[in-house]
Amino acid sequence: MRRLLLLCLLSVLAGCAGPQVSDYVREQPSLELSDYFNGELQAWGMFQNRSGEVIKRFHVAMTGTWDGDVGVLDERFTYSDGSTERRVWTLRKQADGSWRGTAADVVGEAIGEVAGNALHWRYQLRLKVDDSTYVVDFDDWMFLMDGQVMLNRARMSKWGVDLGQVTLSFYKPVVAEKAE
Template sequence: MSLLFSTLLFGTILALFIIWFCSVKLGFLSQDPDHYAHQGTEFDIRERLCGDMICEGVIYGPFGRVNTRFVAHMHAKWKGNIGHMTESFSYDNGDTLERVWDLKVNSNDGLIEATAPDIIGTGRGKQSGSGVRLCYNIKLPKSAGSYVLNTVDWLYLMENGTIIN
C-alpha cells in the first residue's frame, strides 16, 4: 500500500509540474516584449495611443468562452513621457465603466508605469518593437463581485496601423 501511494503521489506531482511548465514556458504567459524587438512597425504608445480612439473587444471567462463584449471610447494626450488617458466602456449587458489612466514611459528602455483608481498599486509594462505588455491588478466593481484580477494586457501594432489587444 505504501509503494502504491508513493507511486501515485509521485505521478501526481510530476503531472502537475508538467502542466505548470507547459503553461509558463509554452503558453501565453511565456511571451516577453523583447520577443518583438525587431518585428514590424515600432510601437510607441506616445504616438499610437494619442487623441480619440474607439476600441471594441471581448472578455473571456475562465474556461475560454466569451463572457462579455464591449465598446470603449478613449482619449489620450501626452506631454513628453507623461500621458493621461480616459476610457468610457459600454458593455453588452448595459453596464458602463469609466477609467482614467496616468501613464509614464521611460524613453531609454521603453518601460511603462500606469496608475488608475481601480488599479491596485502601479501597473508595469514595456514597449518593444511592435508589442506592448502591461501588467496590473484591477479591482472589479461590486456589481462584478469586487474580485481582484491579475491582468496581462498585450497590444500588437499591425503594419496597417491597427492595434490588436
C-alpha cells in the same frame, strides 16, 4: 532520482514561462505609445470565461493626451447590457524605457515594456462583479498591426488560476493634415 525529478520540474516550469516582450524587438511597425495613444481612438472587445464562453461584449471610446513622456488615456466603456464604466490611465515613461501606469481601479502600478510592435503590461485590477469587488491579475499583450489597428489579448487570473481572456481590437482613425 531527486536530481532527475528536479530537472523535470524545472523543464516543465521553463516551458510555461511564455514569450518575452524582447521576442518582438524586430517586429514592425514600431510601437510608440505616445503616437498611437494620442487623440481619439475606438476599441471593441469581449470577455470570455475560462471555457471560452463570451460573457460580456463592449465598446471603448478613448482620448489620449500627452505632455512629454506622460500621457493620460481616458477610456469610456459601454457594455452590451447597457452599463457603462470609465477608467482614466496616467502613463509614464521611465528612464530605462519601461512604462508605469496608474488608474483609480488599478492596485499599485501597472508595469509595461515595449519592444518592436508589442507592449506587455502586468497589473492588478479591482474588478466589480455584481455587489462584490475582486482583485484580479492581468497579463496584457498589445500588438500594433499598422498605423490604425492594434490587437490586445489579456489573461485574467486570481491566485494563478485562469479566469478568462479579454480580447480587444483598437482602431485609430487617420487624421487629415490641414493644408497651409
